Amino acid sequence: MTMCEFSSPQIPITDIENAMERIGSPVRELRRLDAGDDSEVLLCNGLFVIKIPKRPSVRVTQQREFAVYSFLKQYDLPALIPEVIFQCSEFNVMSFIPGENFGFQEYALLSEKEKEALASDMAIFLRRLHGISVPLSEKPFCEIFEDKRKRYLEDQEQLLEVLENRKLLNAPLQKNIQTIYEHIGQNQELFNYAACLVHNDFSSSNMVFRHNRLYGVIDFGDVIVGDPDNDFLCLLDCSMDDFGKDFGRKVLRHYGHRNPQLAERKAEINDAYWPIQQVLLGVQREDRSLFCKGYRELLAIDPDAFIL
Template sequence: MPGLYPVAALPSADDTVDFDSAIIIDSADKRWRVRAPKNPEASVRLEAEHMILQSFSPGLRARLPFLVPTIVGSVPQGGLQTFIYSHNPGAPVDIDELADISYGTRGGKTDIAEAIAGAIATVHVFPETIVEEADLPVYTGEQIRERRLAELDRAVATGKVPSGLLERWEKQLNDVSLWQFRPRVIHGDLNEDNLVIDKKTIVEVTGWSEVCVGDPAQDFSWLFACSDTDFRDRIFDLYRNQMPQQPDEHLESRANLYAEFGLAQWLIRGVELEDRVMVSEAVSMLSSLEAELREVGVLEPQPVQQLPEKISDDF
């Protein structure tokens, strides 16, 4: 980038399996984000992000309640394309910390829960033409359900997912009524790492590589990692109040399913990469999830195995 003189670098929250990322500070104290893909699949994701960010016209950007990155340069590296983005002061905040912040900002101009709900609602009312013109995926509810069923088959094939979870997910995926919803433009990869927070305010939303027309519930799945259920429920309520049409009644149920099923997707990815650490982590988290669901009564308790009677010494 002509005229850019880097003076410092900071870590940047990202998917470390697919990307190398960093924040660069230049001599004029401006910030830039660099994302380098580690594999062809990640490169495709960055190309998709490039397309959608180009579709955000100046007029649309001006109407958004948050900033979105601008790609200001790129460079080929090892046959893959590395991108340079504009970046704003601020940093991601852990989801439980976001919940803590929300109590201090509730009802004010910087109500963080209201800002999160508003950001999601804003994306969900984008015109679908933005996605279509960028040649990004457009899914129906049935296509989304079928894609998840195919992933469930892959999870079964690993032989490492607890049976209670498999039965629970299969039942939900086969409940056609759960999948009667209006597909909308979604961010697709929304989580706390993609919310840039400065002075308890959302200043920027990043990570637009998974944008598509899909299930609105997917943009809420990350909230189920929060230990504060009141924070999560409030965001759902605020979102419903801000949407021009009421969302479907099963929005929360599908968001919870996506949150749980994300562990199986992590397992599948680890198996594909032959990454023993990823697989071990995924298996541990899946076992913990099943135990937790049994404890709260969502899954039936594990049947107690009967110990064999003591065999007589005279036998």
């Protein structure tokens, strides 16, 4: 058996070996795919992804993520999604979807026809996902339903409390924060949508590509029942993390979006909101660096950036 070196006590190697024995695939090779803020992610035998939550809250999130995979199994989606293989309180196992390295540089080399085909792939997947009817009275959907207005109010309350507790809240900053949330609350179009099943982190890092086409979609860890426009936020980012705003516009067109300008404006507001998210995530993850970065950027936020 070949293993990478694991120094983290959070990785229950013996339990993983026992679980893989039970599902008929004894561990021959185990290597780390990712060690993020929330989970350790391992690849077993080149066939299975093992996600190990680092905190109790992440354990709950993973349970919901895997419940969504199980629910979606009944639908004929136009791209592969992970298949649930095994679950327990310490880790979860799903199928691995192999693909090719495909980033901004690879995308830039595509012909216009190939770019349109890729945009169409993503639009077709999203239209299918967003069109699935979910039982809102049942778990996990009743737990992942997002009331966007309520979420913003909770963010405001938590942000003020965090800054005040750390003696970082002065009168000008407090006024700016109040103005930001007043602008957000006045943007009625932000809250006018038909809630549906949303991947909620639909970026190239969570997609699998083959032959320059969309082959699979992974990591539904942020899944919600909420605003379908959330699935265009990453695609409309101007950075090189995905394929640029022009590509996002292609996806909107193939999707048949009724108000692409609104989707773009939501993406811009989401970008402007990122410093606040960094502050709150920094506290949640006990990540001082992330918190400090968000706080510095928060001081420079223009509240008018949140006017729709």
